[in-house]
Each structure stands twice: as structure tokens, then as C-alpha cells.
Amino acid sequence: MIEEIGTTEQGDLIINVGPQHPATHGVLHLVITLNGETIKKIEPHLGYIHRSIEKMCESLTYRQFIYTTSRMDYLSSHINNHGCALLVEKGLQIEVPPRAQVIRILMDELTRIASHILWWGAMAMDLGAMTPYFHAFRERELINDIMEETCGARLTMNYQVPGGVMADIHPNFQRRVKDIIKQLYKKLPEYDELVTGNTIFKARTQGIGYLSKEDAISYGVTGPSARASGVSCDIRKLYPYEGYEKLNFQEVMHTGCDTYSRYLVRMIEIRESISILEQLVDNIPEGDYQAKTKAVLKLPKGEFYTRVETARGELGVYVVSEGGTTPYRIKFRSPGFSNLCALDHMTRGQKIGDMVAIMGSLDLVIPDIDR
């Protein structure tokens, strides 16, 4: 069942893309075997920025290890933190106050919007259009400003702690969220004008990087990339956490299986996230923002697994506890790593320019892959 490993013949061109290359959005190293312009095989070589977060976490307490996860997938750091906080809460059976839950969801969705918007710009930039990148940053900056005001940092927030959130929302928070909703409604049609409808963009993405439903499941692809292949895998719907079950939103699915449908799924997901924001921003319940927790957290002996839906897919946090203050073994099932598995399969036989488009549509964040 495994595709046979592409063989290197006389006349094949082997090029190294990365670790420093504009298309890899960071430091992914791909060894590509080319026949002319056609890709025969892609071999990812990882580890350029591997920090061994899993090993580090073994010596950090349950309060401390959360901050390292912000550095994994830095574009959805909030959701990573959320997953870890959920795990600790699950182990200690802490009830999170409703106010904290709503704040968490609001922050998660803002992060998701920011991540998808940045991805939109980066995807267009991969395909050679520079302008959308800057337009994307305009909206993203507004979201980052909200983060800065409430969480204290723009990218690596470390706002979610076991039991709730670190601080209450800023008094300006609701007003600014409403502003950003208004702004997004105004600017999203422009995104479509610039990129979605563009005939060159369509030609570059339609029918490229075909990933069938069976392959998507088999390769463990999750998130928008898998939903574009018709796989229902939104953790927010399947295994709801933090009251996502009470919200009214759609799991965005598409059956195109190609790069363009992956693009469309993310664009619609931005709108779904906005609708979640609209439902919650005026209905933040009063109460505590953090449950009372002990100063030293000790998870009972056993194994715990939580999954959250980050902007890129399913993040699983697997902790084996020996009953101490630090995890015995921790494993982050990062969405980027699994999505990367499918890259070779999707790019075989495509042109080198398509490889860039496919990588863009998978939305790879390299620290998430390398951890």
C-alpha cells in the first residue's frame, strides 16, 4: 500500500529547498527529486529548530509547561495553551467558571481568525502576489492589539492557566472585538476581490494537490486541510469542550479535495469564527475568571489525553503522570507534523510551483512540526 519510494535515476535533479527558503515559511528542509520541473519525490528533513519541548516539559511543573506550548504553533498559541490547561483541569477535575470558558472561546476564535488571515496573506505571497500579505497584516494587527491589551503579549500569550485565565478581560475588550468584527465584514469581500476570484489564483490552485478522503484519514491530516477533503474532523463539533456544544456554528466542509477547496474552507472558517464571536461577545457571564486552585498542582497517577482544534487541526496532549508535580512523559500530537506526512503523496507528479501552493494550503508552521 505504501507508494514505492521514488528512485533516483540518471538525469534527476535533486534540490534542497530550505532550511532557509522563502517558500517554507520558516526553516523546513525539503530534499526534492525533480525530473525537469516535475516532482518525483519530496523528503522532509526536520529538526532545524527542534527544541525538544517534550523533554523540557518533563522537568517543568503543570503550571510551567503551558508556556512552552505557545512556542510550538506560534500562530495559534492560545489554543495550544488551552489544550494544556484543559488537560490539567481534566486530571484535577477543576470546574472552570463560565466566565473563563467564554473568555477562552473568544480568545481561541480570535486566534483562529488571526491565524487564518495571516495564512491567507502567506498563501498569496507563496503564489507570487505580495500585496495581500500586507493587507492581511492590517486586520491581524487589530487582533494582536486586542491580545496585547488583555493578555499582555502579542504572540506568545500564556494567558490560559489551569483553572481559567490569567487575568480578567480588559474593559475595552468587548468594544474592540465588535470593532474588529465590523472591520472584517468590510474587508473580507476585498480579500475575495484580490485573491479568491482571481483567475490566475484559481488556475494555480484548482485541481492541484489532490488528497482523497481515505488518504486524508490515513495520513492523519486534520483541520481545514482534511475538511476540504470531506473528512469531518472538527474537534469543536465531535468532542466539544468549554461549551462549544452550546454555540451555533457550522463545521465547514468541502469535497473538492484540492488546494482551492482548502483555501475556501479556511476563508469560510473565518466567517464562522466571526459568527461565534458575535454570539459570545455580548454574553460574557459575570463571575470569577479563574477557579481556585492549589499552589502546587499534582496530577493523579494515570494517563490523560485532551484534544483541541487549533487553526491547523487537531492538537492532542498526552500526559503520563506518576502522581508528581511534573509530567512523567508528555507527547504533543501536533497537527503540522501529521499534515506534513501527506506532503510527499500530494506533490508527486506536480510541478515545482505547485509544491509551493500545496505547502501553502497545508498551512505548515515549522515550530509545530519540529516542536
Add this chain to the structure above:
Amino acid sequence: MWSLSKITDIIHSWLTETFNPTWTLIIEMVIVGVGVIGLFAVLGLILVIMERKVSAYMQIRLGPNRVGPKGMMQSMADTVKLLVKEGMTPDGADKFLFNFAPFIAMIVAMLLMAPIAFAKDFQIWDINIGVLYITAISSLNVIAILMAGWSSNNKYSLLGAMRSGAQIVSYELSAGLAILVIVVLTGSLQISDIVAAQANGWWIFKGWLPAWIAFLIFMIAVTAETNRAPFDLSEAESELTGGFHTEYSGMKFALFFLAEYINVFIVCGIGATLFLGGWMPFHIGNWEGFNHVMDYIPSSIWFFGKTFFLIFVIMWFRWTFPRLRIDQLLNLEWKYLLPIGMVNILLVTVIAILKWHF
């Protein structure tokens, strides 16, 4: 309408009186050479700052604004930076070809300057096959790119150069066909004749639909021929990092960079000459007063105005569109531009024979 021919005539007659004919020719060539190089430098500076400003405003940012008033001296600073940078030659490179390629790119760009009419009666060489000369010389550009790509001993460069070869060779056809439309309408290959034929109206207005289509095809084809986005496959930075000039640095890179901008200027100048009347002012039918006012604007301003407008359009393309893929690029040429261009030339021949145009 005043003309620059008086000045050139005075210089020429003074030189012929003072020196013998050989020396006159040599001195005139030196003057022209110095003039062209000066124009190159000025154009390079202007176009670089223009590109940066255009891109900045389209990308809702300010662009360079620190060096000089409103950042106008930025390209000077860039030049100085490139001049003092070490010009490296990779170890495995074919040293002669590697160092020679940027000069070919420059020489080709310089040669192309010759038949362009910058103003009324102000032309370096009014050769009778002007248009043919331009199409012939501009194809030499691909040699420089292939040379640079091959000699760099870099796989990215090689891929970029190969792409560029395929691209330039195919797009020359449609550019040629688009130019041919105007040649058919005018009945001459000489630039001065083509400009003179537009005295009572530019071809884009007089030539009806075929001229419009030809203009569109011309703009697309020359964008591709000068390797500008969305056809910048030979230097596609998200795929091939820098394409054929990946290994170049310092002044050698600057020469490529400059040659690209000069090429853009030249093709836009040709576009302005062929379709927008060159240095001819804008006239409307019988509006005598209006036409008179237009005549007072110097002819060189008309030429440069039109050229810079076309350059702006090409920059506009670049900062709006994503890049095509190599097979789509060739598809566009062979499946769309070339058939349309051929039908167009048939159409225009009929129009020209039946004298349907003005």
C-alpha cells in the same frame, strides 16, 4: 511646436566644420554614449524609487521615506550599498561567463535605446527597419539570462534560466504579432514614420478593436518578456529563491537589476510609440484651441508621460497578481495570445486594405 532638431543640427554642423568626418562621427558617438549611460543611471534611479513607492501605496504602507525628502534619495543609497558590496563569484562557477552575463544584459538594453524617438526629431538612429531592429535585439536578452543561469553552477539558477528561455522565446511571437498590427496599419517599419502616421490621432483610437487587442497582447507579452510579475518565473522568489541571479551580488546583481528596469522602460517606450503616438500630443478632432494648448507641451514630456504611464501599468500588474506556473504560462501564450494575435492580424489586414481605419 518646437523641436530639438535645431540644437542637434547646430552641434552637428559645428563638429563637421571643426573636425574631419571620422572624428565627427567618433565624437558624436561619444556624446551619444555618455548621454545614454547618463539616461540609464537616471532612469534606473527613478524607476527603482517609483517601483518602491507604487508597491508601498498599493500595499497600504509608506515605502522609503527616510533618505532625502520623502525618501526620494533611497535609490541613491541603494546604489551606493550595491557598489561597495563584495562582488562574489561562486567557486564552481564558469568564471568568464558568470562575470560576462550581466554586461550582455546591459549591452542589449543599451542597444535597444538606439531607434527610440524621445522627442520630436530627437532620435539616436532613425533606422528604416526600426521595429524589426527592436524585436531582433530584444531577443538577445535571453542569452544573458541563460548564460547567468548556466554559469552560476546552481540548480535554482539553471531552472530559472531554462524557464526564462522557454518564456522569452514564446512570448516574442505575440509581441511581434502585436507590433505587426501597427506595422500593417502604418505601412512602415521606421519609428519616425509610425509616429508621423499618428499625427491626426493615436493608433489606439484610430485602429478600432484590432489595435485594442494588439495593445492588450503587447502589454501582456512584454511583461512576460521582461520577466516581470506575474510572469517572473525565472526569478520566482517563492520557488527558486532568486532564479537566474541567485548567485549574483553587488554590482553584478545591480547590472541585472538595472537592465531589467531599462528593458521595462524600453518596451513601454515602444508601446507608447506604437500605440499611443510616441511624442505626438493628444489632439481631439476639430477642437483647435484645445489642440493648440496641447501643442505647447514639449514633445519629450508627451513621450515620457506615456511611457511612465505604461510602466506604472506594468508595476500595477506586478503588485496585484499572483504568479503563473510554467505550463500555464506557455498555455497562455500558445492557446490564447498567439491564436488571438493571428486572428487579429488578419482582421487588421482586412481593415488596412479596405481603409476602414481613419
Add this chain to the structure above:
Amino acid sequence: MFLKEYISDVAGALKSLFIGMKRTGYYFTHHKEIITEQYPDNRATLVLPERFRGEVVMTHNENNEHRCTGCTACELACPNGTIKIVTKFDINAEGKKKKAVDKFVYHLELCTMCNLCIQACPTDAIKMAQTFEHSVYDRSLLTKVLNKPDSKLQEGVE
């Protein structure tokens, strides 16, 4: 019909391109929309939100007194070993030996601004400052002693 399809294809493609060009053309002519911030020039007007986490500082009141008891809660809470507290024994008014902070050493180069030390501090002795221009030429300058020289523990803080 092939020809009809062909022409509508070309027309549709051109239309989509013109829509995109209209958008960039709009921004080219509307300079109000520019969002660039001229950073070093606007330093005077640049206001960072009060929660922004720039670096850890220790608050001192006007009598040069701080609130740090040297309990090392922050040192234990820090995931990176950013904080090192050197304690000494003071003799207080009643003649008893009492543990007090001698040097609150803070390694800014290791700090990830995670705010865990601030949360852990029982006496609110440290807080996050809004400074953000931390670059220096010598790395040793980033190792700071947060308690000011000759500063004392504030009265009444246990």
C-alpha cells in the same frame, strides 16, 4: 460552442484581473488607508497597554523600600531559571535574625515574559514593566539586580 466558451473564458479571466487591479488601484489613490507606524519617530506618543509584559521590575516606594521578602516563590515558579534570589540575614529591631533579600538577580536574556513569577509573588513585590527596547551590545548588561542598592523591606510586609 467552443468559440463562445473560449471568448467567455477570456472575458471572465480579464474581468477577474480588472477587479483585482481596481482594488490595488483604490489603495494606490487613497493614502488615508495607510497603516504604517513610523516607529522610532512616534516613540513619544507610543502607549503600550498597561498589561504589556516587557520585563520584570521591582516596585520601590519613595523611601527606597521594596516589598520583596525573599521567599523565592518567583524563583520556583519560573520555568527558565530567570530569577535567582540571594538572601542574607538581617537583624531586625528586636535583635532577631531575619531572612531578607540581598540581591534579586534577574536574567532578562532568559526571560520569556510568561508572567508566572508575578502570579506567584505573595506580596506583589514585582510587576511587569512596559519597556520593550531591550537590545544591548553586551549580553552581561541583561543580567540585572532588581532591588535598588540600600533598599529595605517595606514595613508590614510579611
Add this chain to the structure above:
Amino acid sequence: MTNEELITELTTIQPNLVPEAGGEWPNFFVEAADWPKLAQALRFKDDLFFDYLFCLTCVDWKTHLAMVYHLSSTRHRHNIVIKSKLNREKPEIQTVCDIWRTAEFHEREVYELFGVNFLNHPDLRKLILPDDWVGYPLRKDYEDPINMIKL
């Protein structure tokens, strides 16, 4: 299928499975030798249909290594955890990357970080670490005085 049904179903397929109490999902210990057969059954039996391997990892228990496979079914939406104890000196287990393709990369990761040898893996090379790296960093007894910072 509920957890109880899953447990009974699986014990009929593989009688020497050892169910483990606790955890949210059914946990089983399987002998490394029985794993390929069980994996085939898990993946291709219609009422099980575990087509999605969402986490593959290894835990170093100092006395032995334990492979942990988290499986899920996109059709029936049930989850299961399969574990397998491996000898710490010579850890070997059959690969599952012909059944779940995502295992290819995950197994390579486990191979270099824990030193588990996956039999019949098509391309078992180091993925993250440099080729000349000695030792298995995620094992508990791994010491690297140069690169490890102990707090």
C-alpha cells in the same frame, strides 16, 4: 460501539489481550508479536474500522518501553488505546505504516528518540536529529551535558 462492547469484541479477536483499567478510552496491552494481526483486524473489520491513527508514541518506563497507539474511527466515532511492552535492550515491533500511512513519520520520530526498531518500515532513518547522533534523547537515562540545561 460502547467501550464495553469494544472490550468484548477485541478479546474475542485476540484472546491474550490484557485490558487496563482507567483512562477515558479502553486500554489494551498486546504482545509485540500479535500486533500486526490485531492492527489488521482493527483497521479492516467493518464494525471496528479504526481508520485514523491520531497519536503514536512511546513511553520509557525505565524497566521497559511501551508503545502507545491511539486509534479512532471516523465512521463509528469510537476510540481505543493499544499499548505494547517492548524489551528495553532490543525494542522491536512490526511497523503499521502500511495500514495507517501517518505512522511512517511518527515511527521515524519514535525510532530516533527512543530507539525502537520498526520491522519492515520502508524508510527507517533519522528524521529530526543529525545522522551521527548517539543515544536516544527521550529515554529517561539519556544524559547530554552539553546540550541539556538542568534547572
